[in-house]
Amino acid sequence: MDIIDMARASGMAVLLDGRIGREEYQSVCGSLWALQRFADAVRQATADQNGNQKRAKKPPTAHRKRSTAQAVR
Numbered sequence: 001m002d003i004i005d006m007a008r009a010s011g012m013a014v015l016l017d018g019r020i021g022r023e024e025y026q027s028v029c030g031s032l033w034a035l036q037r038f039a040d041a042v043r044q045a046t047a048d049q050n051g052n053q054k055r056a057k058k059p060p061t062a063h064r065k066r067s068t069a070q071a072v073r
Contacts, residue, residue: 010034012035
């Protein structure tokens with residue numbers, strides 16, 4: 001998830017790109033509406049990422065049919 005690209009896509013503006021040593025600095029600004037779109041995008045990206053991780057970690061299960069007698073117990 002590239003947070004700067006997400007901010008730009010949400011309508012926010014990157015005001016300053018700088019580097020001091022190994023540290024990079026970016027400043028962004030925008031409307032409250034852009035901030036809301038950004039928050040929604042981060043929330044959705046996180047949910048998508050968590051969903052993909054859960055599906056990847058979940059081992060496949062073998063489905064076994066139960067007879068009616070077994071299901072009633």
